[in-house]
Amino acid sequence: MIFSPLLLILLPLGTAFLIPLVDLFHVETRRLMVIISASFSLFLGFAALWSAWPELLAGTFFHSYHLSGWLPPLGINLAFDSLGLLFSSLVTLFSFLIIVYSIGFIGHHEGKYYVLLFLFQAGCQGIVMTGDIFNLYVFIELSAITSYALIAFERDRSSLEATIKYMVYGILAGVFIFLGIIIIYRSLGTLNIAEIADNFHRIPLTLQRTSVVFLLTGLLIKLGVFPFHFWMAKVYGSAPASISALLSGTLAKVNIYILLRLFWVGTGFSVLREAGWDRFLLGIALLSTILGHVLALREREVKRMLAFSSMGHMGMIVAVLSLNTPLGLFAGLLHAVFHALMKTGLFLSAGYFLRFREGPKEKRFTGAAYRKLPIFIGFIIFALSMIGIPPLNGFFSKWFTMQAFLEKDVYPAIALIYSGNILGLIYYLPFVRQGMLGKESIMKQKSTSSPTPGFFYQERFVTTVVYILILLVMSSGLLPFVFQEPFEVMIAELTEPIRYIEHVLGGIIHE
Amino acid sequence: MSDTIPIIEASHFLMGFGILLMLLIGTYASRYYQVQRNLFYLLLAFFTLSFGVVIYTTDWIYFLIAWEGITIITTAMILLAERRLAAQYFLIQFVGSNILYFAIIMALGEGYSNIVPLEEPWLQMLFILGLGTKSALLGLHFWLPPVHSRAHAPVSALLSGWSVNVGFVMMLRLLPEGNNILFFIGLAMIFYGGAMAFFSTDYQVLLAYSTLSQLGYIALGIGSGTLLGQIGAVLHMVVHGIAKTTLFLGSGLWEKECNGRIIYRFERAFYRHPVNAVSTIAGFSSLMGMVFLAGFHTKNLIKHGTEDIYATGFLLYGATLITVLYAMRFLWWGILKDMVMKSVQNRREKITCTYPPSVSEHVPLIIGTALLLAFGIYPPLMYMFLQLEDPGIVILWWPTMIENILFLVVGIALLALTEGLFFPLKPVPSLNRMLGLVITISQKVSNSIFQLLFPSFQYQLLWIPLIILFLLLWTNFI
Amino acid sequence: MIYSLCFVALFMIGLYSILAQRDLIKMVIGLNLVEGAVFFWTITMVREAGGVPIVDLAFPELPMVDPIPQALTLTAIVISASTTALLLTIIVELNRMARTIEIDSLKGLRE
Secondary structure: OOOOOHHHHHHHHHHHHHHHHHHHHOHHHHHHHHHHHHHHHHHHHHHHHHHHHHHHHHOOOEEEEEHHHOOOOOOOEEEEEHHHHHHHHHHHHHHHHHHHHHHHHOOOOHHHHHHHHHHHHHHHHHHHHEOEHHHHHHHHHHHHHHHHHHHHHHOOHHHHHHHHHHHHHHHHHHHHHHHHHHHHHHHHOOOEHHHHHHHHHHOOHHHHHHHHHHHHHHHHHHHOOHHHOHHHHHHHHHOOHHHHHHHHHHHHHHHHHHHHHHHHHHOOHHHHHHHOHHHHHHHHHHHHHHHHHHHHOOOOOHHHHHHHHHHHHHHHHHHHHOOOOHHHHHHHHHHHHHHHHHHHHHHHHHHHHHHOOOOOHHHOOOOHHHHOHHHHHHHHHHHHHHOOOOOOHHHHHHHHHHHHHHHOOOHHHHHHHHHHHHHHHHHHHHHHHHHHOOOHHHHHOOOOOOOOOOHHHOHHHHHHHHHHHHHHHHHHHHOHHHHHHHHHHHHHHHHOHHHHHHHHHOOOOOO | OOOOOOHHHHHHHHHHHHHHHHHHHHHHHHHHOOOOHHHHHHHHHHHHHHHHHHHHOOOHHHHHHHHHHHHHHHHHHHHOOOHHHHHHHHHHHHHHHHHHHHHHHHHHHOOOOOOOOOOOHHHHHHHHHHHHHHHOOOOOOOOHHHHHHHOOHHHHHHHHHHHOHHHHHHHHHHOOOOOHHHHHHHHHHHHHHHHHHHOOOEHHHHHHHHHHHHHHHHHHHHHHOOHHHHHHHHHHHHHHHHHHHHHHHHHHHHHHHHOOOEHHHOOOHHHHOHHHHHHHHHHHHHHHOOOOOHHHHHHHHHHHHHOOOOOHHHHHHHHHHHHHHHHHHHHHHHHHHHHHHOOHHHHOOOOOOOOOOOHHHHHHHHHHHHHHHHHHHOOHHHHHHHOOOOOOOOOOHHHHHHHHHHHHHHHHHHHHHOOOOOOOOOOOOOOHHHHHHHHHHHHHHHHHHHHHHOOOHHHHHHHHHHHHHHHHHHHHHO | OHHHHHHHHHHHHHHHHHHHOOEHHHHHHHHHHHHHHHHHHHHHOOOOOOEOOOOOOOOOOOOEOOOHHHHHHHHHHHHHHHHHHHHHHHHHHHHHHHOOOEOOOOHHHOO
């Protein structure tokens, strides 16, 4: 790689702390800085991917950075492998898109908003890059705290309630993750993920499993899988659309990354399998799939509906990952990427209509087609992709998912995917219909809450981002085979954690 | 001659006539759609493309893409007429597609990596179910009459004349050995569709049920698995496509001319639109299987292919009778009534035509009629296009004509005795109630699950210690 | 052992407060108790007597308290303090709008 991976964390972190400073002097400069910094971070992410591509295909991609020169296992290190690269690229891409979207979308308290957004980005990048389990916890909390504040950004009653609910869940999840880490540290005396992976089998079985229980529960709370899904609809429904998109598109996928990193590499999947928890995981994930799709049927608010649908899809990803077959992992990763594209698109296009219309939330979607037809068509395209219409990307990930389930003879899961598709159509249809209701006059109605005029506050930013996402959804549907080779490398990393250990510890492996 | 039909030649044949029919519909639509004309042409072009992919590809994924392409394109076409209808149509087709996905995944699991004939009966059944939604097999046909009665005439022509064939082409490729269940479904469809058409009072609903009845013949031919049956089915797809397209395009003209589609209100239709009337008569005669029209030959082939199986040959006489009855009933009310009943004086009255058809609307009707006649008078033409030898069925022209005349006489006698069999008007069939029910029930279920799962904030939090306790106990005691 | 028991007791009190108290502030206290229990347990896990955790170059073999749990706890306390502050701020803000901090009166928490 042509630059240090640390830069991917430092750039957003630095920007976040510079923003309030610049804001004091000149507001326009801060706006410019936000755009420049976001673009530069996108450029860095792209350059990382570009320069790493040959190594990625060869399966030798690995970069580490030792903070203050301390070598692992003593020092804190960044371990950047191909799985991390995938999720880091996702974080970079979606953060960039959402920052650009926010330029035309958020019209007030922008200084604070961008600070939080950049901090969030730094937290997510940190999660995917760090090689230290406590560092992971700190970055999880960093992204969590910023997301709490971002959810409460509208400061109306509903969003405050949502924040309280999310915070209670989030704090408990954090406590459990911390507890799990401490149990591991207490038994092994190390915090380095590679070394934990190397020595995890030395821990007494009861402690092994206790730590896994706490880590798993914490992560499942963050993921919103079945018995912990209660915060999702409230949070996604009340947060600003850009933040809902960020949470469901990026943060949820980063949580998937943590799940993979901790339980496939850190503890080894055999711990889960021997305890029979892979079946448990499969069961609750499938339950949350069907519950998500069924609960979405009743919603009349578009963002709450999307939240429940998100719950359904996240359940499906966890379910297919928990099969722990190469095909299952491939399908899970593919669906994670594609679902991020689709859900971000859905939230952003829905947010466009909700933002630019007044009235109760249930009715704001009325006449969307007349407000801006291309965006509305984009909404339909994303929805079609969600329910798995072939040339779009959702179909392909579901296709592989079904094959993975079939390989393991999990027939109920296949039935659930189909019913999810059909239920998906039933709950998207009313919104499409609602969007087509209304009269021509709505089209001429002035948008109510459009931000103050000026170059930086144009609707154009909002619409461009949605168009880019439409393009991405359609093109990734046409070229699903691009993902084949790099994903196989990542799957090899997950199924053989010894490679990660060797990379990080540099060949020093304890017996 | 091989045992089964050469599928590549059949595909070329179907593709050629598919393009021809698209051209006819496009010509007709140039006046029908004045605002959205280019959009409609674009959709037609995409439809042709998707159709081509479906019938030629051997790859499951390309097939699925094209199959969904057809669904989306036809939905967009229906959307030109009515939004709610389009949504209902899409929902129903999507359920069918999902069954199809399931079938394909299962087929892949059984090791069919390409589209090849299937061995397992349960797999065949799944595919029949999945393909049947688009092809309106009996039991999955319920969308057909409502959609045809509301959609615009060119769209109905496309759906009824050509889109329904897509599924049958696939069945032909997947089930070259035939399938008994498909056979019986086909047989039932002929009678059910015929009976429903007979009791219809709305012209397009009548045509829709007649489509169902005619598709029964195709299903019968494919289900029999005999070569003659398959050739008959392929030819019948084309011939029925031409006839139905002509009829539906004509129905669009009648609808504008007579302010509606109630068959009792077609007054002096013949004098107003003579070309249309002739093409309508030709179309129905082809459906009835009148000699010298193409439908006769295709039905004859199917009859020869299937008559040895379960006394079908005898049943098909009944099928012809029921076709004659509903066709004659419409022709009586729509066209013949005025010619027979009205006095000469009345007939010479000045005819005022409220909607004079243009050339672009006449041309498709004339071409369709001409094709039906050409195929009927010189059947080797069809075999030539299909690149097959003449299957060598000896047609006894005179007895057949007598048979036809007997059928007609029976039909006319029945109509004359009952004064045209007047049935009270029936409401146009609609999917609203069904769809409304689906949505209401799903919302109620969803709501009650929500109430059950979300009692209060602290009960929701209670799950966390419970799950942890459960997992810990599981670890240490189980 | 006694430390572990204390940890469990504190944890349970906190959990009870979260699950059974009808007041948001008490819920926050419960959350803090749970966190505090975990932190308590973390720092008590290193019980061996020893010197301050800097390796004395003169006597490198002397026993030393493991400094890492304390560092971890310190970090986690900072995180916990900031989340608590944020949570309390939001509760105050909500109280200003809804005029209540009773969990049962806030219907929005349920959905």
